[in-house]
Amino acid sequence: MTRIQIFALLLCCSFGSTFTHAGEIQVDINFPGGSAKVESIDQEKRVVTLSPTPHQGKGFVCWWYARISGLQTGETLTLDVGNAPWATPDQAVFSHNNESWQQTKPGLRTGKRIRYEIKVPAAEIWVAWGAPFLLEHAQRTVDLAAKHSFVEAIELCQTRGGNSTPALVITEAPESPERIGIWIQARQHAWESGSSWVCNGFVKWIVSDAPAAQELRKKALITVVPIMDVDNVQIGAGGKNQKPQDHNRDWSDEPHWKAVATAQVAIRDQDQNGNFDLFVDLHNPAAGDKHPYYFIPPKDQFPPIGRRNLKTFLEKSKEQITGPLSFKGRAIESGPKYDRNAWMYISKNWVATHTQDHVVAVTLETAWNTPESTVPNYEQVGRELGLTISKYFEQDRRSQ
Ligand SMILES: [Zn+2]
Incomplete structure:
Protein backbone atom coordinates (compact mmCIF):
# COMPACT_ATOMS: atom_id res chain seq x y z
CA MET A 1 0.00 0.00 0.00
CA THR A 2 1.42 3.38 -0.98
CA ARG A 3 1.50 6.31 1.41
CA ILE A 4 -1.22 7.98 -0.65
CA GLN A 5 -3.40 4.87 -0.41
CA ILE A 6 -2.91 4.73 3.37
CA PHE A 7 -3.73 8.42 3.66
CA ALA A 8 -6.89 7.90 1.59
CA LEU A 9 -7.89 4.95 3.77
CA LEU A 10 -7.34 6.93 6.98
CA LEU A 11 -9.30 9.86 5.57
CA CYS A 12 -12.11 7.54 4.66
CA CYS A 13 -12.16 5.90 8.10
CA SER A 14 -11.98 9.14 10.04
CA PHE A 15 -14.79 10.79 8.11
CA GLY A 16 -16.71 7.68 7.21
CA SER A 17 -19.15 8.06 10.05
CA THR A 18 -20.14 11.60 9.12
CA PHE A 19 -20.64 11.10 5.39
CA THR A 20 -23.43 9.15 3.86
CA HIS A 21 -23.57 8.28 0.21
CA ALA A 22 -26.47 8.90 -2.10
CA GLY A 23 -28.33 5.65 -2.26
CA GLU A 24 -31.62 4.47 -3.59
CA ILE A 25 -34.40 6.72 -2.36
CA GLN A 26 -37.12 4.82 -0.56
CA VAL A 27 -40.43 6.10 0.76
CA ASP A 28 -42.12 4.46 3.73
CA ILE A 29 -45.49 5.20 5.33
CA ASN A 30 -45.76 2.15 7.54
CA PHE A 31 -46.22 3.99 10.84
CA PRO A 32 -49.09 5.78 12.62
CA GLY A 33 -50.42 8.69 10.57
CA GLY A 34 -48.35 7.72 7.51
CA SER A 35 -49.85 8.73 4.17
CA ALA A 36 -48.38 8.89 0.68
CA LYS A 37 -49.18 7.38 -2.66
CA VAL A 38 -45.84 7.42 -4.43
CA GLU A 39 -46.37 8.24 -8.08
CA SER A 40 -42.73 8.15 -9.09
CA ILE A 41 -39.18 8.39 -7.80
CA ASP A 42 -36.53 9.82 -10.08
CA GLN A 43 -33.38 8.38 -8.51
CA GLU A 44 -31.10 10.39 -10.74
CA LYS A 45 -32.72 13.79 -10.37
CA ARG A 46 -33.66 13.03 -6.75
CA VAL A 47 -37.34 13.85 -7.19
CA VAL A 48 -40.12 12.10 -5.25
CA THR A 49 -43.61 12.62 -6.65
CA LEU A 50 -46.45 11.77 -4.29
CA SER A 51 -49.98 12.53 -3.24
CA PRO A 52 -51.88 11.64 -0.04
CA THR A 53 -53.02 8.02 0.32
CA PRO A 54 -56.70 7.87 -0.62
CA HIS A 55 -58.92 6.28 2.04
CA GLN A 56 -62.34 5.49 0.60
CA GLY A 57 -65.09 7.25 2.54
CA LYS A 58 -62.72 8.77 5.09
CA GLY A 59 -62.83 12.36 4.02
CA PHE A 60 -60.57 14.90 2.35
CA VAL A 61 -57.51 13.45 0.60
CA CYS A 62 -55.10 16.06 1.90
CA TRP A 63 -52.87 14.73 4.70
CA TRP A 64 -49.46 13.29 3.75
CA TYR A 65 -46.63 12.14 5.97
CA ALA A 66 -43.73 9.89 4.90
CA ARG A 67 -40.24 8.72 5.82
CA ILE A 68 -37.71 9.07 3.03
CA SER A 69 -34.44 7.14 3.24
CA GLY A 70 -31.45 6.46 1.02
CA LEU A 71 -30.52 10.14 0.99
CA GLN A 72 -27.16 11.84 1.19
CA THR A 73 -26.77 14.50 3.85
CA GLY A 74 -26.56 17.88 2.16
CA GLU A 75 -28.10 16.85 -1.16
CA THR A 76 -31.23 18.57 -2.46
CA LEU A 77 -34.37 16.47 -2.56
CA THR A 78 -37.34 17.66 -4.57
CA LEU A 79 -40.81 16.71 -3.36
CA ASP A 80 -43.56 17.09 -5.92
CA VAL A 81 -46.97 17.01 -4.22
CA GLY A 82 -50.61 17.39 -5.26
CA ASN A 83 -53.40 18.29 -5.22
CA ALA A 84 -54.02 21.93 -4.47
CA PRO A 85 -55.39 23.48 -2.41
CA TRP A 86 -55.77 21.16 0.58
CA ALA A 87 -52.68 18.95 0.13
CA THR A 88 -50.31 21.75 -0.86
CA PRO A 89 -49.34 24.15 1.90
CA ASP A 90 -47.10 26.96 0.67
CA GLN A 91 -44.47 25.47 2.98
CA ALA A 92 -44.42 21.81 3.96
CA VAL A 93 -42.40 20.51 6.94
CA PHE A 94 -39.49 18.12 7.35
CA SER A 95 -37.61 16.58 10.24
CA HIS A 96 -34.39 14.66 10.82
CA ASN A 97 -35.80 12.88 13.88
CA ASN A 98 -39.59 12.76 13.41
CA GLU A 99 -39.87 15.03 16.43
CA SER A 100 -38.68 18.57 15.71
CA TRP A 101 -40.06 20.01 12.48
CA GLN A 102 -39.04 22.88 10.27
CA GLN A 103 -40.79 24.48 7.35
CA THR A 104 -39.47 24.08 3.82
CA LYS A 105 -38.88 27.17 1.75
CA PRO A 106 -42.06 28.14 -0.13
CA GLY A 107 -42.73 25.60 -2.86
CA LEU A 108 -43.10 26.35 -6.56
CA ARG A 109 -46.60 25.80 -7.90
CA THR A 110 -47.50 24.36 -11.29
CA GLY A 111 -51.20 23.82 -11.79
CA LYS A 112 -52.53 21.70 -8.95
CA ARG A 113 -49.05 20.57 -7.88
CA ILE A 114 -46.28 22.10 -5.82
CA ARG A 115 -42.53 21.37 -5.67
CA TYR A 116 -40.64 21.71 -2.41
CA GLU A 117 -36.85 21.66 -2.41
CA ILE A 118 -35.29 20.30 0.76
CA LYS A 119 -31.61 20.47 1.63
CA VAL A 120 -31.45 17.10 3.28
CA PRO A 121 -30.19 17.17 6.91
CA ALA A 122 -29.73 13.38 7.29
CA ALA A 123 -29.72 10.12 5.37
CA GLU A 124 -33.29 9.58 6.49
CA ILE A 125 -35.88 12.32 6.90
CA TRP A 126 -39.59 12.67 7.55
CA VAL A 127 -41.73 14.97 5.44
CA ALA A 128 -45.31 16.02 6.08
CA TRP A 129 -48.15 18.39 5.28
CA GLY A 130 -47.68 19.88 8.75
CA ALA A 131 -46.15 18.85 12.07
CA PRO A 132 -47.87 15.56 12.95
CA PHE A 133 -49.81 15.23 16.19
CA LEU A 134 -50.77 11.59 16.68
ZN1 LIG B 1 -62.05 21.54 10.79
Whole structure:
Protein backbone atom coordinates (compact mmCIF):
# COMPACT_ATOMS: atom_id res chain seq x y z
CA MET A 1 0.00 0.00 0.00
CA THR A 2 1.42 3.38 -0.98
CA ARG A 3 1.50 6.31 1.41
CA ILE A 4 -1.22 7.98 -0.65
CA GLN A 5 -3.40 4.87 -0.41
CA ILE A 6 -2.91 4.73 3.37
CA PHE A 7 -3.73 8.42 3.66
CA ALA A 8 -6.89 7.90 1.59
CA LEU A 9 -7.89 4.95 3.77
CA LEU A 10 -7.34 6.93 6.98
CA LEU A 11 -9.30 9.86 5.57
CA CYS A 12 -12.11 7.54 4.66
CA CYS A 13 -12.16 5.90 8.10
CA SER A 14 -11.98 9.14 10.04
CA PHE A 15 -14.79 10.79 8.11
CA GLY A 16 -16.71 7.68 7.21
CA SER A 17 -19.15 8.06 10.05
CA THR A 18 -20.14 11.60 9.12
CA PHE A 19 -20.64 11.10 5.39
CA THR A 20 -23.43 9.15 3.86
CA HIS A 21 -23.57 8.28 0.21
CA ALA A 22 -26.47 8.90 -2.10
CA GLY A 23 -28.33 5.65 -2.26
CA GLU A 24 -31.62 4.47 -3.59
CA ILE A 25 -34.40 6.72 -2.36
CA GLN A 26 -37.12 4.82 -0.56
CA VAL A 27 -40.43 6.10 0.76
CA ASP A 28 -42.12 4.46 3.73
CA ILE A 29 -45.49 5.20 5.33
CA ASN A 30 -45.76 2.15 7.54
CA PHE A 31 -46.22 3.99 10.84
CA PRO A 32 -49.09 5.78 12.62
CA GLY A 33 -50.42 8.69 10.57
CA GLY A 34 -48.35 7.72 7.51
CA SER A 35 -49.85 8.73 4.17
CA ALA A 36 -48.38 8.89 0.68
CA LYS A 37 -49.18 7.38 -2.66
CA VAL A 38 -45.84 7.42 -4.43
CA GLU A 39 -46.37 8.24 -8.08
CA SER A 40 -42.73 8.15 -9.09
CA ILE A 41 -39.18 8.39 -7.80
CA ASP A 42 -36.53 9.82 -10.08
CA GLN A 43 -33.38 8.38 -8.51
CA GLU A 44 -31.10 10.39 -10.74
CA LYS A 45 -32.72 13.79 -10.37
CA ARG A 46 -33.66 13.03 -6.75
CA VAL A 47 -37.34 13.85 -7.19
CA VAL A 48 -40.12 12.10 -5.25
CA THR A 49 -43.61 12.62 -6.65
CA LEU A 50 -46.45 11.77 -4.29
CA SER A 51 -49.98 12.53 -3.24
CA PRO A 52 -51.88 11.64 -0.04
CA THR A 53 -53.02 8.02 0.32
CA PRO A 54 -56.70 7.87 -0.62
CA HIS A 55 -58.92 6.28 2.04
CA GLN A 56 -62.34 5.49 0.60
CA GLY A 57 -65.09 7.25 2.54
CA LYS A 58 -62.72 8.77 5.09
CA GLY A 59 -62.83 12.36 4.02
CA PHE A 60 -60.57 14.90 2.35
CA VAL A 61 -57.51 13.45 0.60
CA CYS A 62 -55.10 16.06 1.90
CA TRP A 63 -52.87 14.73 4.70
CA TRP A 64 -49.46 13.29 3.75
CA TYR A 65 -46.63 12.14 5.97
CA ALA A 66 -43.73 9.89 4.90
CA ARG A 67 -40.24 8.72 5.82
CA ILE A 68 -37.71 9.07 3.03
CA SER A 69 -34.44 7.14 3.24
CA GLY A 70 -31.45 6.46 1.02
CA LEU A 71 -30.52 10.14 0.99
CA GLN A 72 -27.16 11.84 1.19
CA THR A 73 -26.77 14.50 3.85
CA GLY A 74 -26.56 17.88 2.16
CA GLU A 75 -28.10 16.85 -1.16
CA THR A 76 -31.23 18.57 -2.46
CA LEU A 77 -34.37 16.47 -2.56
CA THR A 78 -37.34 17.66 -4.57
CA LEU A 79 -40.81 16.71 -3.36
CA ASP A 80 -43.56 17.09 -5.92
CA VAL A 81 -46.97 17.01 -4.22
CA GLY A 82 -50.61 17.39 -5.26
CA ASN A 83 -53.40 18.29 -5.22
CA ALA A 84 -54.02 21.93 -4.47
CA PRO A 85 -55.39 23.48 -2.41
CA TRP A 86 -55.77 21.16 0.58
CA ALA A 87 -52.68 18.95 0.13
CA THR A 88 -50.31 21.75 -0.86
CA PRO A 89 -49.34 24.15 1.90
CA ASP A 90 -47.10 26.96 0.67
CA GLN A 91 -44.47 25.47 2.98
CA ALA A 92 -44.42 21.81 3.96
CA VAL A 93 -42.40 20.51 6.94
CA PHE A 94 -39.49 18.12 7.35
CA SER A 95 -37.61 16.58 10.24
CA HIS A 96 -34.39 14.66 10.82
CA ASN A 97 -35.80 12.88 13.88
CA ASN A 98 -39.59 12.76 13.41
CA GLU A 99 -39.87 15.03 16.43
CA SER A 100 -38.68 18.57 15.71
CA TRP A 101 -40.06 20.01 12.48
CA GLN A 102 -39.04 22.88 10.27
CA GLN A 103 -40.79 24.48 7.35
CA THR A 104 -39.47 24.08 3.82
CA LYS A 105 -38.88 27.17 1.75
CA PRO A 106 -42.06 28.14 -0.13
CA GLY A 107 -42.73 25.60 -2.86
CA LEU A 108 -43.10 26.35 -6.56
CA ARG A 109 -46.60 25.80 -7.90
CA THR A 110 -47.50 24.36 -11.29
CA GLY A 111 -51.20 23.82 -11.79
CA LYS A 112 -52.53 21.70 -8.95
CA ARG A 113 -49.05 20.57 -7.88
CA ILE A 114 -46.28 22.10 -5.82
CA ARG A 115 -42.53 21.37 -5.67
CA TYR A 116 -40.64 21.71 -2.41
CA GLU A 117 -36.85 21.66 -2.41
CA ILE A 118 -35.29 20.30 0.76
CA LYS A 119 -31.61 20.47 1.63
CA VAL A 120 -31.45 17.10 3.28
CA PRO A 121 -30.19 17.17 6.91
CA ALA A 122 -29.73 13.38 7.29
CA ALA A 123 -29.72 10.12 5.37
CA GLU A 124 -33.29 9.58 6.49
CA ILE A 125 -35.88 12.32 6.90
CA TRP A 126 -39.59 12.67 7.55
CA VAL A 127 -41.73 14.97 5.44
CA ALA A 128 -45.31 16.02 6.08
CA TRP A 129 -48.15 18.39 5.28
CA GLY A 130 -47.68 19.88 8.75
CA ALA A 131 -46.15 18.85 12.07
CA PRO A 132 -47.87 15.56 12.95
CA PHE A 133 -49.81 15.23 16.19
CA LEU A 134 -50.77 11.59 16.68
CA LEU A 135 -52.32 9.44 19.39
CA GLU A 136 -48.87 9.09 21.00
CA HIS A 137 -48.63 12.90 21.22
CA ALA A 138 -52.10 13.14 22.76
CA GLN A 139 -51.16 10.46 25.28
CA ARG A 140 -47.94 12.32 26.08
CA THR A 141 -49.87 15.59 26.55
CA VAL A 142 -52.22 13.82 28.95
CA ASP A 143 -49.50 11.90 30.83
CA LEU A 144 -47.32 14.98 31.34
CA ALA A 145 -50.23 17.07 32.58
CA ALA A 146 -51.45 14.26 34.84
CA LYS A 147 -48.25 14.49 36.91
CA HIS A 148 -49.98 17.43 38.58
CA SER A 149 -52.26 16.51 41.48
CA PHE A 150 -55.07 18.67 40.09
CA VAL A 151 -55.18 16.85 36.74
CA GLU A 152 -57.02 13.61 36.09
CA ALA A 153 -56.19 11.61 32.96
CA ILE A 154 -59.32 10.02 31.53
CA GLU A 155 -60.26 8.02 28.47
CA LEU A 156 -63.07 9.90 26.76
CA CYS A 157 -64.04 6.74 24.87
CA GLN A 158 -62.86 3.80 22.84
CA THR A 159 -63.40 4.68 19.21
CA ARG A 160 -65.22 2.53 16.66
CA GLY A 161 -61.75 1.60 15.41
CA GLY A 162 -60.73 0.39 18.89
CA ASN A 163 -58.45 3.31 19.71
CA SER A 164 -58.29 5.04 23.06
CA THR A 165 -59.26 8.73 23.11
CA PRO A 166 -57.14 10.33 25.85
CA ALA A 167 -58.52 13.38 27.65
CA LEU A 168 -57.89 15.49 30.73
CA VAL A 169 -59.95 16.92 33.53
CA ILE A 170 -58.25 19.82 35.28
CA THR A 171 -59.58 21.48 38.41
CA GLU A 172 -58.68 22.86 41.80
CA ALA A 173 -62.22 24.10 42.34
CA PRO A 174 -64.43 22.46 44.96
CA GLU A 175 -67.75 21.11 43.73
CA SER A 176 -70.21 23.95 44.11
CA PRO A 177 -72.95 25.71 42.15
CA GLU A 178 -70.43 28.44 41.31
CA ARG A 179 -67.90 26.13 39.69
CA ILE A 180 -67.35 27.09 36.04
CA GLY A 181 -67.38 24.38 33.36
CA ILE A 182 -65.14 24.64 30.28
CA TRP A 183 -64.80 22.12 27.42
CA ILE A 184 -61.95 22.36 24.92
CA GLN A 185 -61.52 19.87 22.11
CA ALA A 186 -59.46 19.60 18.94
CA ARG A 187 -59.25 17.55 15.80
CA GLN A 188 -62.76 16.63 14.82
CA HIS A 189 -61.04 16.83 11.43
CA ALA A 190 -58.06 14.48 11.42
CA TRP A 191 -55.89 16.37 8.92
CA GLU A 192 -55.93 19.57 11.02
CA SER A 193 -52.87 18.66 13.09
CA GLY A 194 -52.21 22.32 13.95
CA SER A 195 -55.39 22.45 16.03
CA SER A 196 -54.01 19.75 18.35
CA TRP A 197 -50.81 21.79 18.77
CA VAL A 198 -52.99 24.76 19.78
CA CYS A 199 -54.66 22.44 22.27
CA ASN A 200 -51.25 21.31 23.52
CA GLY A 201 -50.27 24.94 24.12
CA PHE A 202 -53.45 25.47 26.12
CA VAL A 203 -52.75 22.38 28.27
CA LYS A 204 -49.16 23.47 28.96
CA TRP A 205 -50.48 26.85 30.08
CA ILE A 206 -53.42 25.70 32.19
CA VAL A 207 -51.24 23.31 34.26
CA SER A 208 -48.44 25.88 34.64
CA ASP A 209 -47.82 28.13 37.62
CA ALA A 210 -48.77 31.24 35.63
CA PRO A 211 -50.94 33.24 38.08
CA ALA A 212 -53.89 33.48 35.65
CA ALA A 213 -53.81 29.70 35.08
CA GLN A 214 -53.76 29.00 38.83
CA GLU A 215 -56.64 31.41 39.33
CA LEU A 216 -58.71 29.75 36.60
CA ARG A 217 -58.09 26.24 37.97
CA LYS A 218 -59.35 27.37 41.38
CA LYS A 219 -62.76 28.30 39.99
CA ALA A 220 -63.26 26.04 36.95
CA LEU A 221 -63.38 22.41 35.88
CA ILE A 222 -61.75 22.17 32.48
CA THR A 223 -62.07 19.15 30.19
CA VAL A 224 -59.63 18.88 27.28
CA VAL A 225 -59.67 16.41 24.38
CA PRO A 226 -56.57 16.80 22.15
CA ILE A 227 -57.87 14.49 19.36
CA MET A 228 -61.55 13.72 18.75
CA ASP A 229 -61.12 11.57 15.61
CA VAL A 230 -58.25 9.31 16.67
CA ASP A 231 -59.06 6.60 14.09
CA ASN A 232 -58.48 8.80 11.05
CA VAL A 233 -55.45 10.48 12.61
CA GLN A 234 -53.82 7.07 13.10
CA ILE A 235 -54.41 5.84 9.54
CA GLY A 236 -53.44 9.19 8.02
CA ALA A 237 -56.87 9.99 6.55
CA GLY A 238 -58.29 13.51 6.20
CA GLY A 239 -61.56 12.89 8.05
CA LYS A 240 -63.38 16.02 6.89
CA ASN A 241 -66.62 15.11 5.08
CA GLN A 242 -66.11 11.42 5.83
CA LYS A 243 -68.92 8.84 5.72
CA PRO A 244 -71.45 8.39 7.19
CA GLN A 245 -70.82 11.95 8.34
CA ASP A 246 -68.21 14.42 9.37
CA HIS A 247 -67.55 14.50 13.14
CA ASN A 248 -68.56 18.13 13.00
CA ARG A 249 -71.97 17.27 11.48
CA ASP A 250 -72.55 14.47 13.98
CA TRP A 251 -73.86 16.48 16.95
CA SER A 252 -77.42 15.20 16.62
CA ASP A 253 -79.64 13.25 19.02
CA GLU A 254 -78.16 10.08 17.54
CA PRO A 255 -74.44 10.65 17.04
CA HIS A 256 -72.52 8.03 15.09
CA TRP A 257 -69.09 8.73 16.54
CA LYS A 258 -68.36 7.70 20.12
CA ALA A 259 -66.24 10.74 20.94
CA VAL A 260 -69.16 12.99 19.98
CA ALA A 261 -71.68 10.92 21.93
CA THR A 262 -69.51 10.91 25.08
CA ALA A 263 -68.78 14.63 24.83
CA GLN A 264 -72.50 15.39 24.52
CA VAL A 265 -73.33 13.40 27.66
CA ALA A 266 -70.57 15.06 29.69
CA ILE A 267 -71.48 18.58 28.54
CA ARG A 268 -75.18 17.97 29.19
CA ASP A 269 -74.45 16.63 32.68
CA GLN A 270 -72.39 19.67 33.58
CA ASP A 271 -75.05 21.97 32.14
CA GLN A 272 -77.90 20.28 33.98
CA ASN A 273 -75.95 20.70 37.22
CA GLY A 274 -75.67 24.41 36.45
CA ASN A 275 -71.92 24.07 35.95
CA PHE A 276 -71.34 24.72 32.26
CA ASP A 277 -70.13 27.95 30.69
CA LEU A 278 -67.79 27.66 27.70
CA PHE A 279 -67.17 25.35 24.73
CA VAL A 280 -64.25 25.82 22.31
CA ASP A 281 -63.76 23.54 19.30
CA LEU A 282 -60.29 23.85 17.74
CA HIS A 283 -59.79 23.59 13.97
CA ASN A 284 -57.61 24.71 11.06
CA PRO A 285 -59.38 26.60 8.25
CA ALA A 286 -59.00 26.86 4.45
CA ALA A 287 -55.67 27.49 2.71
CA GLY A 288 -56.47 31.14 1.98
CA ASP A 289 -57.29 32.07 5.59
CA LYS A 290 -54.17 33.79 6.86
CA HIS A 291 -55.31 34.76 10.37
CA PRO A 292 -57.11 32.89 13.13
CA TYR A 293 -60.86 33.50 13.31
CA TYR A 294 -63.98 32.15 14.98
CA PHE A 295 -67.08 30.47 13.73
CA ILE A 296 -69.95 31.47 16.00
CA PRO A 297 -73.53 30.21 16.27
CA PRO A 298 -76.21 32.26 14.47
CA LYS A 299 -76.86 35.25 16.73
CA ASP A 300 -80.61 35.28 16.13
CA GLN A 301 -80.75 31.95 18.00
CA PHE A 302 -79.47 33.65 21.14
CA PRO A 303 -81.05 35.26 24.14
CA PRO A 304 -79.53 38.64 25.07
CA ILE A 305 -77.24 37.20 27.77
CA GLY A 306 -75.71 34.75 25.31
CA ARG A 307 -75.16 37.48 22.74
CA ARG A 308 -73.57 39.74 25.34
CA ASN A 309 -71.25 36.97 26.56
CA LEU A 310 -70.19 36.01 23.05
CA LYS A 311 -69.38 39.65 22.28
CA THR A 312 -67.28 39.88 25.45
CA PHE A 313 -65.47 36.62 24.66
CA LEU A 314 -64.57 37.88 21.17
CA GLU A 315 -63.32 41.18 22.62
CA LYS A 316 -61.12 39.36 25.14
CA SER A 317 -59.81 37.14 22.33
CA LYS A 318 -58.79 40.18 20.33
CA GLU A 319 -56.94 41.59 23.31
CA GLN A 320 -55.14 38.34 24.14
CA ILE A 321 -54.58 36.36 20.91
CA THR A 322 -51.94 38.67 19.54
CA GLY A 323 -49.71 36.28 17.75
CA PRO A 324 -47.57 35.94 15.76
CA LEU A 325 -50.84 34.19 14.77
CA SER A 326 -53.26 36.91 15.85
CA PHE A 327 -57.05 37.11 16.09
CA LYS A 328 -58.15 40.34 14.44
CA GLY A 329 -61.83 40.14 15.29
CA ARG A 330 -63.21 38.09 12.39
CA ALA A 331 -66.21 36.00 13.44
CA ILE A 332 -68.45 34.16 10.98
CA GLU A 333 -71.90 32.83 11.79
CA SER A 334 -72.37 29.24 10.71
CA GLY A 335 -76.13 28.93 10.68
CA PRO A 336 -78.65 27.93 8.00
CA LYS A 337 -76.95 30.13 5.39
CA TYR A 338 -73.63 28.35 6.01
CA ASP A 339 -74.98 24.79 5.89
CA ARG A 340 -78.73 24.67 5.26
CA ASN A 341 -79.17 20.96 6.01
CA ALA A 342 -76.76 20.30 8.85
CA TRP A 343 -75.93 23.58 10.62
CA MET A 344 -77.65 22.39 13.80
CA TYR A 345 -75.38 19.31 13.92
CA ILE A 346 -72.19 21.39 14.09
CA SER A 347 -70.61 20.99 17.54
CA LYS A 348 -70.80 24.57 18.82
CA ASN A 349 -74.33 25.03 17.44
CA TRP A 350 -75.46 21.87 19.24
CA VAL A 351 -73.84 23.12 22.45
CA ALA A 352 -75.36 26.59 22.05
CA THR A 353 -78.86 25.18 21.52
CA HIS A 354 -78.66 22.46 24.21
CA THR A 355 -77.23 24.40 27.13
CA GLN A 356 -78.23 27.36 29.28
CA ASP A 357 -78.59 30.86 27.90
CA HIS A 358 -75.32 32.26 29.24
CA VAL A 359 -73.10 29.57 27.63
CA VAL A 360 -70.60 30.64 24.95
CA ALA A 361 -69.83 28.05 22.24
CA VAL A 362 -67.33 28.81 19.48
CA THR A 363 -65.02 27.23 16.91
CA LEU A 364 -61.50 28.64 16.73
CA GLU A 365 -59.87 28.27 13.31
CA THR A 366 -56.09 28.76 13.47
CA ALA A 367 -54.39 29.57 10.15
CA TRP A 368 -52.11 26.77 8.88
CA ASN A 369 -50.87 28.14 5.58
CA THR A 370 -48.55 30.94 6.70
CA PRO A 371 -44.85 31.20 7.61
CA GLU A 372 -46.06 31.70 11.21
CA SER A 373 -47.96 28.39 11.25
CA THR A 374 -45.34 26.52 13.30
CA VAL A 375 -45.60 24.37 16.42
CA PRO A 376 -44.34 27.13 18.79
CA ASN A 377 -46.79 29.64 17.30
CA TYR A 378 -49.71 27.21 17.44
CA GLU A 379 -48.86 26.62 21.10
CA GLN A 380 -48.73 30.37 21.59
CA VAL A 381 -52.33 30.60 20.32
CA GLY A 382 -53.24 27.92 22.87
CA ARG A 383 -51.63 29.90 25.70
CA GLU A 384 -53.35 33.06 24.53
CA LEU A 385 -56.67 31.23 24.37
CA GLY A 386 -56.04 30.37 28.02
CA LEU A 387 -55.43 34.03 28.83
CA THR A 388 -58.60 34.96 26.93
CA ILE A 389 -60.59 32.50 29.02
CA SER A 390 -59.08 33.72 32.28
CA LYS A 391 -59.89 37.36 31.39
CA TYR A 392 -63.40 36.40 30.32
CA PHE A 393 -64.12 34.72 33.65
CA GLU A 394 -62.79 37.59 35.74
CA GLN A 395 -66.47 38.53 36.01
CA ASP A 396 -69.56 36.47 36.65
CA ARG A 397 -71.04 35.58 33.24
CA ARG A 398 -74.20 33.86 34.43
CA SER A 399 -76.18 36.79 35.80
CA GLN A 400 -78.33 38.89 33.47
ZN1 LIG B 1 -62.05 21.54 10.79
